[in-house]
Amino acid sequence: MLQKYIRNMKLSIxxxxxxxxxxxxxxxxxxxxxxxxxGRLFSLSKIPLLEDPGRDAWQKPEQIFDALKIEKGxxxxxxxxxxxxxTIKLAERTGTTGTVYAVDIQQDMLDYIKHRLTEKGLxxxxxxxxxxxxxxxxxxxxxxxxxxxxxxxxxxxxxxxKKLKPVLKPNGKLAILEFGDESPIGPPLYFRLPxxxxxxxxxxxxxxxxxxxxxxxxxxxxxxFTLSH
Numbered sequence: 720m721l722q723k724y725i726r727n728m729k730l731s732i733x734x735x736x737x738x739x740x741x742x743x744x745x746x747x748x749x750x751x752x753x754x755x756x757x758g759r760l761f762s763l764s765k766i767p768l769l770e771d772p773g774r775d776a777w778q779k780p781e782q783i784f785d786a787l788k789i790e791k792g793x794x795x796x797x798x799x800x801x802x803x804x805x806t807i808k809l810a811e812r813t814g815t816t817g818t819v820y821a822v823d824i825q826q827d828m829l830d831y832i833k834h835r836l837t838e839k840g841l842x843x844x845x846x847x848x849x850x851x852x853x854x855x856x857x858x859x860x861x862x863x864x865x866x867x868x869x870x871x872x873x874x875x876x877x878x879x880x881k882k883l884k885p886v887l888k889p890n891g892k893l894a895i896l897e898f899g900d901e902s903p904i905g906p907p908l909y910f911r912l913p914x915x916x917x918x919x920x921x922x923x924x925x926x927x928x929x930x931x932x933x934x935x936x937x938x939x940x941x942x943x944f945t946l947s948h
Contacts, residue, residue: 763827769802777904777937780808783865786935787894787943792816793862796886798854799823799869803832809865810841820861822847822854852879856886863892868905868939870895871912880924884946893926893944902938914940922947 789795791814797806800821809819821832821844829846836844849855851874854864864883873879883893897912898905905911918928921944930943 763825763831766802766831769804774804778804778939779936780805782935783894783896783941784809784812786930786932786941787863787865787892789813789863794818794820794860794888796820796822796854796856796861796864798849798864798866798883799872800832801828801869803828803835805865805867806832806844807835807839807841810836810844813843815843817843819844820847820856821845822849822856824848824850851875853882854879854886856883858885859888859891861887861891863894865894865896867896868898870897870917871906871910876917876920877924880921880926884925887946889946891946892929893921895921895942895944896936896939898939899933904938914942917942 789809789812791812793813794817795809795813797803797809797819800806800823803821806819806821810817813819821829823829823832826848829848832844833846836842847855864887870876880893887893895917897914897917900908900911900913902911914931914933921942922928925947926944927947928942929945930941932941932943935941
């Protein structure tokens, strides 16, 4: 009797384990289904969030620049520049012999950046009003294009990334930073994108993954691509 009872208990535990696994798989699948692209403008009311003095501690811009080997005299694109958080730091990093293209689809954001540039006396930034489908940058103008936390907002990412191909110099780089699912900060989970989704889309647009940094930053991953030849 005891052996029969133990055998029945083991069967019950096995069924329960399988049931839990199925539920977990269902939740995971549902989570993937719920992921979506917001496709909407970032509110100017959120500029204080972008310019939070404590952001440097986790964004680690200098470590990003080091990983991308950004130096003085280079030409860098800040695609989706927003309030200019990264633009200002890139302008200081590249110096007077370099150029930073601050691209955004909201003129109000570009006006805000212009005001900040005037305050800091920086003159090596070109402000570019792009749109959701085209960054509108000159051919072979960039050594590196950076998309910081904006890739997930692009409605047609493959088409948009294709527009960046002629913009990069032959040995240029495309850097994409996004929040991971485990991050306690960032956009809602259903707006975040797994790394492999981005890699597949950017590869489809004609790029090759060259670097994958998952531990450089506490909350974000960094994917670096080069042009496919």
